[in-house]
Amino acid sequence: MRLELDPAPSPTKVALSYGAFLLLALFLLGFLFLAYGVSPLRAYGLLLSPLLDPLGLAEVARRAIPLLLIGAGLSLAFRVGFFNIGAEGQLLMGAVGAAYVALFLPPGPYTLLLMFLLGGALGALWAGFAAWLRVRFGASEILTTLMQNYLAYYLVVYLVAGPWKGQFVFGFLYTDRFPEVARLPRLGDTLVHWPTLLLGVGAALLLHLLLFRTPWGFSLRVLGENPQAARYLGLKEGRLTLLVALASGFLAGFAGVGEVAGIHGRLLEPAQISLGYGFTAILVAWLARGRPGLTLLTAPLLGLILAGGDALKLAFSMPFRVVDVVAGLLLLALIGAEAASRHRLIWRR
Amino acid sequence: MLRLENITKRFGPVVANRGITLEVGRGEVLALLGENGAGKTTLVSILYGLYAPDEGRILLEGKEVRIPSPKAAQRLGIALVPQHPELIDAHTVAENLALGLDLPPVFARRALLARLGALLQDHPLGVDLEAKVERLSAGEKQRVELLRALLNRPRVLILDEPTSVLTPKEAEGLFQEIARLKREGLAVIFISHKLEEVLALADRIAVLRAGEKVGELSRAEADKERLVRLMVGRSPSPPPKAPPPREEVVLEVENLLVPRHGFPVQGVSFCLRAGEVLGVAGVAGSGQKELLEALAGLRPYRGKVRFLGQTLPKEPARVFSLGVAHIPEERSMGVVGGMSVAENLALRTYPAYARLGLLDYRAMEKEAEALMAAYAVKAPSPRTPVRFLSGGNVQKVILARELKGGPRLILAMHPTYGVDVGAAEEVHGRLLDLARQGAAILLVSEDLDEILALSHQVAALYHGRLVGPIPREVADRERLGRMMAEGRA
Numbered sequence: 001m002r003l004e005l006d007p008a009p010s011p012t013k014v015a016l017s018y019g020a021f022l023l024l025a026l027f028l029l030g031f032l033f034l035a036y037g038v039s040p041l042r043a044y045g046l047l048l049s050p051l052l053d054p055l056g057l058a059e060v061a062r063r064a065i066p067l068l069l070i071g072a073g074l075s076l077a078f079r080v081g082f083f084n085i086g087a088e089g090q091l092l093m094g095a096v097g098a099a100y101v102a103l104f105l106p107p108g109p110y111t112l113l114l115m116f117l118l119g120g121a122l123g124a125l126w127a128g129f130a131a132w133l134r135v136r137f138g139a140s141e142i143l144t145t146l147m148q149n150y151l152a153y154y155l156v157v158y159l160v161a162g163p164w165k166g167q168f169v170f171g172f173l174y175t176d177r178f179p180e181v182a183r184l185p186r187l188g189d190t191l192v193h194w195p196t197l198l199l200g201v202g203a204a205l206l207l208h209l210l211l212f213r214t215p216w217g218f219s220l221r222v223l224g225e226n227p228q229a230a231r232y233l234g235l236k237e238g239r240l241t242l243l244v245a246l247a248s249g250f251l252a253g254f255a256g257v258g259e260v261a262g263i264h265g266r267l268l269e270p271a272q273i274s275l276g277y278g279f280t281a282i283l284v285a286w287l288a289r290g291r292p293g294l295t296l297l298t299a300p301l302l303g304l305i306l307a308g309g310d311a312l313k314l315a316f317s318m319p320f321r322v323v324d325v326v327a328g329l330l331l332l333a334l335i336g337a338e339a340a341s342r343h344r345l346i347w348r349r
Numbered sequence: 350m351l352r353l354e355n356i357t358k359r360f361g362p363v364v365a366n367r368g369i370t371l372e373v374g375r376g377e378v379l380a381l382l383g384e385n386g387a388g389k390t391t392l393v394s395i396l397y398g399l400y401a402p403d404e405g406r407i408l409l410e411g412k413e414v415r416i417p418s419p420k421a422a423q424r425l426g427i428a429l430v431p432q433h434p435e436l437i438d439a440h441t442v443a444e445n446l447a448l449g450l451d452l453p454p455v456f457a458r459r460a461l462l463a464r465l466g467a468l469l470q471d472h473p474l475g476v477d478l479e480a481k482v483e484r485l486s487a488g489e490k491q492r493v494e495l496l497r498a499l500l501n502r503p504r505v506l507i508l509d510e511p512t513s514v515l516t517p518k519e520a521e522g523l524f525q526e527i528a529r530l531k532r533e534g535l536a537v538i539f540i541s542h543k544l545e546e547v548l549a550l551a552d553r554i555a556v557l558r559a560g561e562k563v564g565e566l567s568r569a570e571a572d573k574e575r576l577v578r579l580m581v582g583r584s585p586s587p588p589p590k591a592p593p594p595r596e597e598v599v600l601e602v603e604n605l606l607v608p609r610h611g612f613p614v615q616g617v618s619f620c621l622r623a624g625e626v627l628g629v630a631g632v633a634g635s636g637q638k639e640l641l642e643a644l645a646g647l648r649p650y651r652g653k654v655r656f657l658g659q660t661l662p663k664e665p666a667r668v669f670s671l672g673v674a675h676i677p678e679e680r681s682m683g684v685v686g687g688m689s690v691a692e693n694l695a696l697r698t699y700p701a702y703a704r705l706g707l708l709d710y711r712a713m714e715k716e717a718e719a720l721m722a723a724y725a726v727k728a729p730s731p732r733t734p735v736r737f738l739s740g741g742n743v744q745k746v747i748l749a750r751e752l753k754g755g756p757r758l759i760l761a762m763h764p765t766y767g768v769d770v771g772a773a774e775e776v777h778g779r780l781l782d783l784a785r786q787g788a789a790i791l792l793v794s795e796d797l798d799e800i801l802a803l804s805h806q807v808a809a810l811y812h813g814r815l816v817g818p819i820p821r822e823v824a825d826r827e828r829l830g831r832m833m834a835e836g837r838a
């Protein structure tokens with residue numbers, strides 16, 4: 001028995017291997033639930049339960065919003081080989097920008113617009129700095145963006161515990177409430193801040209169009225897939241990398257604005273602003289295989305896992321972080337399926 | 350000694366080997382001759398345990414054997430010297446050789462050196478065991494590969510295109526070594542597409558074409574013409590005659606200097622007129638790539654370069670738009686594998702397809718279809734990713750794209766490397782057509798016959814210096830070989 005490369009697998013084979021590996025992941029997950037003394041079938045049901053009622057769907061949507069914005073940008077960044085894993089920090093910087101406008105600028109009709117612009121700009125600055133370091137000095141963006149996450153994290157902690165701490169919050173670490181003009185409208189009673197959702201959908205579609213239908217996207221695809229060919233054609237690698245990094249940072253900043261203006265209404269501790277959306281979005285982008293449009297599917301999928309994790313926590317008092325295990329197994333299964341579909345098994349010796 | 354019976358190997362619908370039967374005896378050199386894509390490499394991979402055959406069997410000294418992995422091949426006494434040395438550059442020769450030995454997980458360096466010293470005693474191949482592999486020349490690296498293959502005292506030695514990276518003199522040394530191994534009773538399988546080598550070395554010659562064995566001759570029966578007929582299935586056409594050059598100067602290069610590690614291109618000067626072909630030979634790594642890439646705008650350089658009287662810009666896109674085509678050394682540089690044939694054909698000109706900011710794919714694909722027909726690119730559709738095309742077809746895609754605008758200067762490096770004879774003829778025809786229309790061609794090649802057949806002037810690069818150019822009429826293989834190896838015209 002041995003493996004051989006299969007460079008051009010048939011679609012049926014690809015679909016089958018993805019299906020098989022997903023089943024395998026669910027099977028393995030069953031052991032986790034068993035260890036908690038929970039019936040795996042009930043747990044699977046609960047994990048999928050948000051799909052069944054409108055409130056559950058709203059929970060999925062609310063979590064899909066930041067995942068979509070960040071994931072769309074990251075899928076572009078990953079495509080050209082800019083491994084931005086600092087989206088969490090960029091999101092937090094977006095939240096800082098939004099909070100500054102909401103708390104310190106005179107409220108007016110343009111408050112929300114300014115919040116998005118400044119938040120996006122701070123996010124872009126955060127990513128752009130790492131891109132500049134890479135282009136100028138060859139510093140690995142994996143390290144710089146990762147470290148900048150901590151900078152942003154503690155900047156937010158400092159702000160909410162120090163200079164921006166609210167006047168009427170007593171011992172809590174957060175700012176005062178944003179004025180009403182700095183709040184995003186929501187769908188009914190849910191937490192779905194629909195303007196940000198629209199932004200996310202628009203961003204995914206726009207980036208998709210940009211990548212696959214414009215000359216600029218064409219050059220990005222050349223650069224991403226074959227840097228040698230990009231050099232051969234004389235493409236400006238540094239400038240393209242920088243622009244893509246700015247775009248992905250900008251969208252992550254938007255996600256941060258959406259979280260504080262749409263849900264919390266104030267700047268608070270980093271772990272409460274984001275449930276690690278910047279990291280989960282890496283999975284969203286990876287699963288979308290460098291196609292921003294596909295994040296329209298993968299972001300809700302990961303959103304469902306996050307929402308389902310909430311349901312598990314409430315029903316079985318399992319720790320919320322069980323969702324990491326679910327997401328991790330899912331990712332492993334998909335990586336496995338990808339590898340499996342590119343090989344064929346020879347049973348004969 | 351070793352016998353293959355009815356070996357068949359399929360890759361999907363493609364039959365790489367069909368019913369091949371071969372035999373090689375003790376103290377015998379069997380040459381496997383065939384064009385690129387004839388199935389030589391597949392056959393070797395089967396012998397070395399990289400692929401399992403779909404049908405047929407392998408007999409070693411009369412006993413049927415299975416070879417599931419390279420390790421198993423080594424245990425059976427089958428050793429391979431790969432086409433491109435697969436050594437670890439940052440390590441020393443001794444450490445690389447150690448990979449070929451069965452060593453305990455932890456071992457003393459001194460013990461290793463002593464053991465290698467003992468093993469190598471009877472091999473008159475002087476290599477410094479302590480030297481770092483990255484400092485070695487291509488020929489020395491290959492010697493290390495050969496040593497590694499010989500360490501386990503194999504019964505069958507396979508050499509895959511061993512001379513492709515060697516100078517003529519180094520190749521000579523290799524041949525002597527092979528002759529010696531043969532006298533010691535080793536069975537040698539020698540893969541090549543170079544007729545001279547095969548005729549010089551082999552006792553028997555098996556010719557493969559399109560995955561089948563089309564003939565097997567003893568050395569006495571074989572001659573060049575017969576072998577070529579077997580290889581390509583028809584008589585070779587005479588080499589194309591180059592047209593005489595015109596007066597107009599297309600390219601003037603004065604004192605070109607390219608800085609980089611090792612040997613820079615140092616003070617290269619030459620002049621190319623319209624319709625003229627300058628062929629540049631040289632041992633791999635003598636500065637050919639740097640020279641061409643500098644002219645194409647891919648590398649910074651010093652010195653004067655004038656193209657049609659104007660200073661040439663140092664930016665690839667602008668150089669191309671002025672009418673300079675560049676056929677790069679490696680095909681992988683000239684195409685993007687995951688993008689479609691149409692997109693690759695538009696790689697130079699895609700911004701021109703923008704309508705209101707969006708690329709007009711219909712126009713792009715329509716134009717691609719026309720080009721594919723004109724250049725006989727075999728692909729299911731313009732949307733097929735280039736990754737799925739054969740090497741020859743990828744080269745045609747590059748040529749079609751680079752030559753379609755009627756360039757005034759063509760910088761071509763190994764334009765027929767890895768392309769079969771028929772396609773190579775076609776490439777030569779295209780280049781000469783363009784020369785006839787007034788293009789100047791700077792042709793860098795490892796194939797001396799190609800250079801001699803196409804060029805009006807020939808030159809060689811030797812440690813970054815240009816030797817020559819001299820007129821084609823006074824050049825021949827021997828003289829060109831001396832220019833490459835000794836740096837004298």
